[in-house]
Amino acid sequence: MSLAKPAMRGLLAKRLRFHLSIAFTMALAAAVAFKYTVTEPRKQAYADFYKQYDAVKDFKAMREAGIFESVRPSGE
Template sequence: MSSALLPKPQMRRLLARRMKFHLFGAFFVSVGCAALYKFGVAEPRKRAYAEFYKNYDPMKDFEVMRAAGVFESAQPK
């Protein structure tokens, strides 16, 4: 009598059903993480580099480093 009260467990295709759910969930979580990284880290970093190199003068920077004695082969004048 007590066995009639409990529902029978699903024995077939249980792994496939659960795997489908978890694969879709993992896909959406990974796409969300990729979007967060792109718009939260990569794009601000690109903008910061573009802003830095907009007014960057490598020869002026070289002269400052040469005057400070950073380079051994280029002596200050």
Template sequence: MSALLPKPRMRGLLNRRLKFHLAGLLLFSGGFAAWHKFGVSEPRKRAYEEFYKNYDAVKEFEAMRETGVFESVQPTKP
């Protein structure tokens, strides 16, 4: 009965499994890094760039001050 089953190869088993899993890990992490750069970071940079092209901080502050957003800054009276 024992002659029907081959003996398991135990020598070098850890090295073989580590090589396999390390290769998979490197492929997965490289793919995820590329996806994050081109799928998340670059569109976010473009969105910020587009927003700040026409953004006027002073104008925004004046609009918020007029609506009473700030408690310590009184709106200017004409």
């Protein structure tokens, strides 16, 4: 009983084809997972925030609180 000869010719190309396909598939899966678990909820949170956001009201509240040095409160 003898051992089979190892396949050395074309081994690198064969292994690269195998590993590159796995790497590409995993990278694609990671990108899709990131898109739907991070970016889509973040975009929805921004959209929900700006639906009800009133910049003028927020500015007036900050002005009354004295945050801005160059803007006087409306009472003065």
